[in-house]
Amino acid sequence: MHQAFRYRGKANYRDALFLTYEAHAATVLNGFLDDLATVLEAFVNMAGAxxxxxxxxxxxxxxxxxxxxxxxxxVKPSDVWP
Incomplete structure (x- = not known):
């Protein structure tokens, strides 16, 4: 829960501001989106367990x-929660 909450705050507040500083935000966004996917997967697994x-x-x-x-x-739920 803590990890998901931290990334929610990161997406809402900090990164939205700092993404405007980069000339090319695509590189920054790629890493951020990968991190969000990792957090979502962990959260879904934890919620299922x-x-x-x-x-x-x-x-x-x-x-x-x-x-x-x-x-x-x-993606079927049984693929996520065996």
């Missing part, structure tokens, strides 16, 4: 199966 423990293995698996059956996403 917490939820699985909180609701129990059988209910968690039923939830994942329901998401896989009914959501039309490029």
């Amino acid at each position: 917490f939820s699985a423990i909180r609701i129990g293995a059988s209910d968690w698996q039923a939830f994942i199966n329901d998401l896989d059956d009914h959501l039309n996403l490029l």
Whole structure:
């Protein structure tokens, strides 16, 4: 949670200002976007692990199966939360 909160603040406040200082922001943005993807992946994994423990293995698996059956996403929840 702390990591995700820090990057939210970074995106909202600090980096938005400093990106305007660069002549070519694409290089700065690439690293920042990669970092955001890493933080998002860690947050999603943590949230899944917490939820699985909180609701129990059988209910968690039923939830994942329901998401896989009914959501039309490029990445299936079962690919993220095995």
